[in-house]
Amino acid sequence: MDTQVADTLLGSLIDGRYRIRGRVARGGMATVYTATDERLERTVAVKIIHPTQAPEARSRMAGFVERFTDEAKTIARLTHPNVVAVYDQGTHGGLPYLVMEYVRGRTLRDVLAERRRLNPDEALAIAEQMLAAIAAAHRAGLVHRDVKPENVLVAEAPAGGPANLVDSVVKVADFGLARAVEASAEEENGNQLMATVAYVAPELVTEGRADTRTDVYSAGIVLFEMLTGRVPYDGDRPVDVAWQHVDRDVPAPSTLVPGLHRVLDDLVQRATRRDPGARPADAGALLAEVQVARDDLGNANSHTAVLRRLGDDTTPMSQPTMAVAAVRPAERPAWARLPEGGGGQRPHRRRAAPESVGVGARLAGARTQIMGSPRGRLAIAAVAVVLGLVAALGGWWFGVGRYTVAPQLVSLSKADAEAQAARAGFTLAYDQPRYDEKAPKDSVLGQNPASAARIVKGGTITLTLSLGPERLPVPDVVGKDFELAQAELTDAKLVVAKGAARYDDNLPAGVVVATEPKMGTVVKPGSKVTVVLSKGKAPISVPNLVGKNINEARATLAQLGLTPVETYKDSDKPKDEVLGQSPADGTGVEKGAQVKLQISKGPPAVVVPRVIDLPCQQAKQVLESQGFPTTIQLNPNGVARFQNPGENSQVPPGTPVTITCL
Template sequence: MQEVAKDPLIGSTVDGRYLVLSKVARGGMSTVYLAKDIRLNRNIALKILHPHLAVDNAFIERLQREAWSAASLSHPHVVQIHDHGAGTGHAYLVLEYIDGYTLRDVIDTNGALTPRQALDLMDPIVEGLAAAHSAGLVHRDVKPENVLISHSGWVKIGDFGLSRAVTTNTNTATLLGTVAYIAPELVNGQGGDARSDIYSAGIMLYELLTGAQPFRGTVPIAVAMQHVRDDVPPPSAAVPGLPAEMDELVRYMSEKDPDNRPANGASLLEDLRHIRATLTPAELDAGGSSTRADAPAWADGGVTEAIPAGSGGEAGKLAADSGDTTVLAAAVHPTSVLPAGRRLYVDEAVPDGGTESLPRLSKREQRAGARARAKAAARPVTTLGPRHPRRRALLWVLVVLILGVLGALAGWYLALGPGALATVPNVHNKTVAQAQAMLHAEGFDLVSTTDVFSEQVATGMVVDTDPVHGTSQRRFQGVTLQVSKGPVLYPVPALGGMTLEDAKAALTAGHLAVGSVGGIYDEKAPAGTVLSQDPAAGGGFRANSKVNVVVSKGPKPIPVPTVVGKTSDDARAALTSLGLVPEIAPGQVNSATIPAGSVASQSPQSGELTAGGKVTLTLSKGPRMVMVPDLVGKQVGAATAELQALGFKVQVENLLGGFFGTVRFQDPQGVEAPEGSTVTLKVI
C-alpha cells in the first residue's frame, strides 16, 4: 500500500505561536488544522487558506477587514474568530476550536428529523444569524457544513468573514459552488443581504425535515437555475404527516422574492419559536426517520422530564415563591444538541395542569420580567365597595352561556363551516368550469382566475392552483386558478438586408433559432447578406422555432474567354455576349503571326470576372517590314545566321551539290520584306 505523504505543516509552528497538531479537514478555500495556542495554552482551529488566495494582496486586505468585523461579534452560537495573519506563502484565521461534528454529519447519520428535533437545531442557528444580522454581518454561505456541534451539545455557525471576503474576490467559484443552498438573487448576480441567509436556512430546514435537498441536478448550474425558477416543494410531500405549519415555515423562508421572506434572523427567530410553541406534542414528533441504535443523544424525540417544585430548579423556585397551595411542576425538554443549563425551551406549568412551551429568557429579560410581575402584583385586581353576590352569580351564568354559545359557533365554524380545513384538489388540465366545481365541492367558494403561459397545457385549461394542490387551508381562504393562455409566442424579426451573423443574433434575441441557410448569386446584394426568409417577418411562433434564410453569394463569376487572334469585331461580340465589357487599347503592336486588325493580346488573359467586368484588347498592325541584306558570296552558315537574327526564315537550295557552301543567288535581295517571311538562298 502506498504511504500517504505527511503534511509538512503538522508539527510546525505558525508565526511562532500556533503549534500545528493534526489536519482536521480540507475544503475548497482552506485546510483546517487542530493547533495549540502556545501563548494561551489552549486548542484552536487554524484555518490555512489555499496558496492562490494567500498571494492575492487585495484579497488579504479584504479578509483582514472582514475578520475585524466578524471578530467583533461575540455570541454563544457563532464560532469566534481569535486572530488572523499572513506569512510567507500562506494566510490564516485562528478560530475557536469546536470538538464535535457538523450538521452534515447529523443529516447523514439520522436522515429526516421530527419537527421537534429540526426546530431545536434551527433555533440556535437562527439565533446566531440574528446576532450577526444585528451587527451588520451577512454570512452568504449558510449550509450544514458550516454548522458545528460540540460533543457537549453547543451549536455554533462558522465561517463569518471568510464568506464575504471570498465573494468579493475574483475567484468566487468555491463559495458559489455551494449551489444546493444558494439564494436566487445571488444566482442572478443581484447581491445578497440578511434575507439571502434566511433563504439558505429555509433550504437547510427542508433538508432536516426530509433528509434530502429540494433541488438536484447533474451539473451545478442546473441546480442553481432550479433555485431561480422552481418553488421549494412542501416537506410534507416527501414526508407525509408533517404539520402544515412546517410547510408554511419552509415556504415563507424560501420565497423567491427577498421582500416576501423574514427581514432578518431576529424576525425569523420570533416566528420559529412561536410555531414551536403552538404545535402539539404529536405534531412535534411527526415524521422523522426510524430510531437508530447509534443515533446521538440529542435525537431522543424530546422526552419531557418532570422536575418537582421543591427540587431547587428555577421553575421550582418560581412555584414556591408564588404562594399557591397547589404544588406546581416544571418540565424541561432536552433540546437537540444543547447541554444542561442552556436549553432552548422550558415548559412551565399552567393552571389546568398542562404545559405551555415558552422561549428561555436571558438573565436581563428575566430581571425585566420580575420587575413587571412585581409591579403587576402591587396593582389592585378587585373593586372596593358593596358587593351583590346574586347579581354576580347571574352575570357569571350569562357569561358562561354566552361563552358556551360562542364556543359552539367557533367549533362549528372551524370544524364544519367556512373556517374548517380542506385540501385543495388537483385540477390540472381541467376546464375552468370543472375546476370551479371541484373546488366548490371541497367548500372553497372564493375562486378567482389568472392567465399564465404554458408550453404543455392547452389554451383555456387549468395549469395549476395557488396554493398548489394537496395544500390544506381554511375554506374561507381563496384559491386562484392559473389558466393557460397557451405557449409564449414570439414574432419573427425582419432579416432582409442583414448580414448572416446579425440575423442569427436577432433570432437568438427573439427566442428563435436559425434553420437552413441557402445561398444564391445576386448581382446587387453583397455576399453574406440575407435575401429572403421563411417564415416571413411578423406572426407568432413558439420559442426556438427555426427560421430558414437565403443568403447572397454575391455576383455570379464569368470565366474570361481567349479572343487573341480574332478580329476586333468578333472578339467584342464574344465578350459582350457574356456580360463583359471589351475595351480597345489605344496603341497597336506588330505581330509576325497575327494579321493587322486582329487581337494581338488581351488583359486579363484568363480567370473570372463578374458582370460588367472590363477586358482590354490590343490589336495587331501586322508584321514589321525589314530590309533584306545582300548576302551573295557569303558562306551559307553566316548568311543564315544573319537573316534569322533579322527575324526572317531561311530556305537553302544547293546547286551542283553545294560543294563550296557559297551563296550564289538569294530571293528577295536588297528590298524590304515582312518580318518572319522566307528568304531563299541558292548555294554552290
C-alpha cells in the first residue's frame, strides 16, 4: 500500500459550518481549499493564511488578526461582477481565513503557461475586466498592491468553449490580503517589500509606498506579458529584477512581437512609466484608455491606423500585422461601457453643390467644337484606343498576370518549408499550431492557400504546424473530493472511471486515495483514469502477533473474524513461533480479511559426529567444537566407549551429548 501524506484540514469542519473537501492550490501566503457551506448547501473557497505568515508573538498576532478582519470587511463591501466575492471570515486554530466565491476555471498564469501569449483581441478583453475590478476597489479606497496573473481568475466562458478568451469571465482575487500581511511584517521586521518583483512598481522599491498608480503599473506589466509571453525583466536575484523597474523603461511590446500596433505600445508604455505622476491616475482611467484603444483597433472604417484587409492585394504590406476584432459599445456589459456622447454621432454635412446654371450649354458647345474638327475626332479615337489597351493590360494583370501557384509545403519540416518558400519569393505566416498523432513536431499540417492554388507573386502563405502527438500528465487529485477530482481530470481531457473503494486510515470517506495511472504519468488525451475513493478508516485493527505461538495467534484472529494464512520457514526461533505478519499491526482491515503469518519451523537438525575409541578429552573437544555441550561419565582420562545420542543422529543444534569413558 502506498503511503499517503494527509492534509490535516481535509474533512474538518471550520466554524461549525464549512466542511473542507479538497485542496485547490498553495501559494506564498495562504492555501486555498474547496469547502461545502453546510448551512447554505453551496460550494465555496476557503483561503487560510500559512502559520509562517502570521506573527508568532501573541500581541502581534492579535494585531494581525484585527488588520486582517478590517481588510476582509473592506473587501466584502466590493460588489462587482469581476471581483471574487468574500462571504465570511474568521480564525481556525489561531490562523485567519476568508470564505470566498468558488470560481471554476483557471488563473491567468495557467492560461499563459499553456498559450505562452495571447492575441491582442483576447489580451485587451481580459485587461478590460481586470481593470474594471481594480477600478471598483480604487473607488472604495482600496489598493490591491499585488496585481499579477496568479491573482486573475479566468472562468469558463458562458458558451462553454475555452478556445476564445474574449467571452470568458475574468475575476480578480486577493484584494487587501497583501496589505494585511505586509502591515504585520513591517511591525516585526521593519519596512519589507511584499509585492511580486516581476510586477512591482518603482515607487514600492525605492520608497515602500503604494497608491492607485502602483496597481496601474502592475496592470501594465500584466498586459505586456499577455501580449509578448514574458515579463520585461529577469535576473538571478529578486532584488536585481526589482531595481530594473527603477532604472529602466519597459520596452514596447512590438520590439518583442513584430506586428503589434503602435496603439498597444502606447497603452503599455503610458501605464508603466517610472514616474507615477505620468501614469493614468487609477485603474478607471486606464480602463477608459484600454476601451478606446480596443475600439480604435477594431473599427477599420473609422480609424485609418487599423490594418488594411489581408485579402486586399492592392495594399502594400511591409510587415506582418495583427488585427483586433471590433467591439461595439452596445455589446459590452453595462459596467464596461464608455459614456455616451451628447447626441450620438454627429451627422456629416453635405457640401453645397456648385452652381449648375449654364453648365449644360457649355458642355454642348465644347462637344460640337471637338467633333467638328478632323484633329479633334482623331484625338478622341486615339484616346479611346489607349484607354482600351490600358483596360486590357490592367484586366490581364489583375486577373492573371500578378498571380502564380502556391508550392506544396504540407508534410515538410518547418525549416524545409521556409527554405522552399524563400526560394520561390513567398513570405510565411503561422496559424495556431495543433497536436497531431502522426505528424512529427514542427512539420507542416496545412497551408493557406493550398498547394497549386492561385496566389499573388511574393504573397504570404499561412502555415499550420504540428505540435506532435498530444501527451499530458495525470493531474494530482489525491486528497480531493470525487466531484472536484472528476472536474479537474475532465478539464485535462481525460475520461474518469470509479474503481473499487478501499479503506484508508488517513483520508476521510469520499476522498480520492489513488489513481491508476498514478499522478504524473504521461498519457494521451481521452485516456481512462481510474479513481480509487476512500471508505474511511477500516472497522478492525490488526493485532500484533509477532513472537506469539501459532495457536495463540490463531485464537486471536478467530475472535476478530480474521483469517490466518500460514507459511513456515527455518529459523533460530522456537518451533511454531510467529516470525512476521502482513498487514502490520495497527493496520485497518474489514472482517474476513486475510492476515499472512510467517511461522518458525525451529532450527534445522545437525548430525552428531562419531567420537567412540577417541581419548576422552579429545572426544569432548570434537563435540564442543561443533556446538554440542559435552558431559563425561566415569574416567575422564580414559577412552570413549559409549556416546548418547549415538553417532550420525540428527538432532537440533546445541543438543547435549554424554560420553562414557573407560
